[in-house]
Amino acid sequence: MANLSVNIGAMSLKNPVMTASGTFGYGLEFADFIDLNELGGFIVKGTTLNPREGNDYPRMAETAGGMLNCVGLQNKGVDYFCEKIYPQLEGLDTNVLVNVSGSTPEDYAECAARIDALPGIPAIELNISCPNVKNGGMAFGVTCEGAAAVVKAVRQAYHKTLIVKLSPNVTNIADIARAVEAEGADSVSLINTLMGMSIDIERRRSRLSIGTGGLSGPCVKPVALRMVWQVAKAVNIPVVGLGGIMNATDAIEFLMAGATAIEIGTANFIDPAITVKVVRGINEWLDAHGCKDVHEIIGALEV
Amino acid sequence: MNMKKYALDLIVAAVETPREGYVLLRLTHDETLPEMLPGQFVEVQVRGSETTFLRRPISINYVDRVNNELWLLVHVVGEGTRAMASLKAGDTLNCVFPLGNGFTVPAGTGKKVLLVGGGVGTAPLLYHGETLRAAGHCPVFLLGGRTEADLMQLEHFRRYGEVLLTTEDGSVGTKGFVTHHPVWEEQQFDLVATCGPKPMMVAVARMAKAKGTECEVSLENLMACGLGACLCCVEKTHEGNVCVCKDGPVFNINQLTWQI
Numbered sequence: 001m002a003n004l005s006v007n008i009g010a011m012s013l014k015n016p017v018m019t020a021s022g023t024f025g026y027g028l029e030f031a032d033f034i035d036l037n038e039l040g041g042f043i044v045k046g047t048t049l050n051p052r053e054g055n056d057y058p059r060m061a062e063t064a065g066g067m068l069n070c071v072g073l074q075n076k077g078v079d080y081f082c083e084k085i086y087p088q089l090e091g092l093d094t095n096v097l098v099n100v101s102g103s104t105p106e107d108y109a110e111c112a113a114r115i116d117a118l119p120g121i122p123a124i125e126l127n128i129s130c131p132n133v134k135n136g137g138m139a140f141g142v143t144c145e146g147a148a149a150v151v152k153a154v155r156q157a158y159h160k161t162l163i164v165k166l167s168p169n170v171t172n173i174a175d176i177a178r179a180v181e182a183e184g185a186d187s188v189s190l191i192n193t194l195m196g197m198s199i200d201i202e203r204r205r206s207r208l209s210i211g212t213g214g215l216s217g218p219c220v221k222p223v224a225l226r227m228v229w230q231v232a233k234a235v236n237i238p239v240v241g242l243g244g245i246m247n248a249t250d251a252i253e254f255l256m257a258g259a260t261a262i263e264i265g266t267a268n269f270i271d272p273a274i275t276v277k278v279v280r281g282i283n284e285w286l287d288a289h290g291c292k293d294v295h296e297i298i299g300a301l302e303v
Numbered sequence: 304m305n306m307k308k309y310a311l312d313l314i315v316a317a318v319e320t321p322r323e324g325y326v327l328l329r330l331t332h333d334e335t336l337p338e339m340l341p342g343q344f345v346e347v348q349v350r351g352s353e354t355t356f357l358r359r360p361i362s363i364n365y366v367d368r369v370n371n372e373l374w375l376l377v378h379v380v381g382e383g384t385r386a387m388a389s390l391k392a393g394d395t396l397n398c399v400f401p402l403g404n405g406f407t408v409p410a411g412t413g414k415k416v417l418l419v420g421g422g423v424g425t426a427p428l429l430y431h432g433e434t435l436r437a438a439g440h441c442p443v444f445l446l447g448g449r450t451e452a453d454l455m456q457l458e459h460f461r462r463y464g465e466v467l468l469t470t471e472d473g474s475v476g477t478k479g480f481v482t483h484h485p486v487w488e489e490q491q492f493d494l495v496a497t498c499g500p501k502p503m504m505v506a507v508a509r510m511a512k513a514k515g516t517e518c519e520v521s522l523e524n525l526m527a528c529g530l531g532a533c534l535c536c537v538e539k540t541h542e543g544n545v546c547v548c549k550d551g552p553v554f555n556i557n558q559l560t561w562q563i
Contacts, residue, residue, distance in 0.1 A: 023528070023533060025531055032307050033308070033310055045532075045534075053544055054534065057536075057537050058535075062354070062355075062356055065353040069535055071533070218356075269358070269528040269529075269533060
């Protein structure tokens with residue numbers, strides 16, 4: 001049994017496996033299939049200051065090796081999370097993170113401040129990369145100035161570990177990573193979904209209600225891995241890697257590319273117990289290769 | 304209703320072809336199959352193709368407790384369902400189930416329930432009919448298809464109640480749609496439950512409303528997770544967007560914003 005524990009900012013994780021926001025509900029949806037306490041952490045669905053209904057149906061289209069979604073941050077707002085959901089998660093022996101989104105820097109900061117007050121939430125993941133909302137979301141994440149403005153506002157209101165989730169829909173993701181690091185982010189996570197489309201040729205219409213959606217699943221993994229590698233070289237803060245991880249081998253690839261921890265997203269829809277299988281698989285690989293600590297493989301890519 | 308969910312490798316006991324273009328998968332397990340309610344569904348993993356990446360939601364057709372079997376009646380329409388149709392006895396099929404909320408089984412006994420199915424939408428009504436009958440109610444099945452070849456499992460339905468048929472071409476039963484059947488004028492029901500194409504369910508819901516009868520509909524919106532996590536399969540209700548997979552697939556028509 002190798003040591004699997006890692007640190008992201010002030011947060012310590014028993015292993016590097018977390019879940020990606022929007023693919024794991026509030027965690028409780030998966031409690032019949034896994035022991036949530038076996039995870040390094042999980043990130044609950046995107047939360048905004050005020051409730052959001054999200055986009056119209058249809059919100060999903062299957063693609064080769066993945067799926068598109070345009071959910072659009074449907075959620076019942078931060079107060080609902082604090083009052084109704086948080087009490088159900090408080091006793092868990094794992095890190096529960098909240099993914100925070102908004103339309104203005106002030107929105108983000110106010111939402112983050114309310115979560116700052118919850119002692120059982122050690123970190124937030126700031127979503128400046130949602131491709132499916134009109135205002136805010138990815139609009140902030142595609143320029144260094146926009147990303148920096150949100151992180152600056154949130155950093156003043158939020159005092160625990162701050163992870164910033166980056167969009168891959170940019171010309172140079174390393175520049176954005178450096179911009180948020182400069183404003184005091186403790187970590188960056190990447191990648192959010194890649195913007196894509198799917199067309200029903202008989203109807204000559206998009207399969208998604210808003211025309212475009214975010215692509216996820218194993219089809220995006222090579223792109224995600226390359227971006228994690230680039231960003232890990234560009235910043236001094238820990239990187240959380242995600243994008244198409246389906247098994248322990250994929251997870252180890254991200255760790256070797258420089259990720260300190262990883263998130264599992266779309267794979268939860270294929271196998272609701274995949275997260276704990278990946279934890280076990282990483283451990284078995286480390287044992288089989290004589291590694292005593294997961295840090296021996298983080299950033300171990302040889303070039 | 305919060306029933307424990309399972310992810311199990313079920314074993315294919317038999318594959319039947321009740322009609323061309325349809326397949327009945329009879330699945331079993333080494334241990335006793337978990338509790339399931341009529342109207343709930345299964346997320347089936349289809350392996351072997353990158354274009355069938357997500358699981359396929361399939362309604363529970365029947366639970367044979369004597370032989371420990373779960374039946375799935377599948378309309379073969381695409382690559383995923385074709386892969387299911389090519390399964391052989393002895394193969395395994397990974398299933399996440401039971402999912403969602405089922406049809407209402409009324410309190411008391413002796414209630415008359417009209418179960419209206421169209422095409423493969425008849426599938427969940429078999430298990431629902433059995434459950435209603437076992438609870439002491441009187442199910443009546445009104446099953447519709449384009450033609451006689453769309454109507455299946457009639458011998459099974461007849462075990463639990465009267466079976467009435469309609470076909471668009473008149474090849475069997477009353478000619479026309481399910482809403483054209485004289486039973487709507489001849490009998491009074493305490494509850495209507497329907498599953499099938501949306502235009503059919505809208506018409507059935509209108510008919511039930513005109514008669515002052517409560518009506519439940521079973522939806523099949525495109526979905527990914529089946530667990531209420533991804534929020535892809537939403538339906539508009541008077542309380543906002545809700546997940547068909549978790550808050551449905553069965554809804555009372557009064558919850559929905561359909562124009563009936």
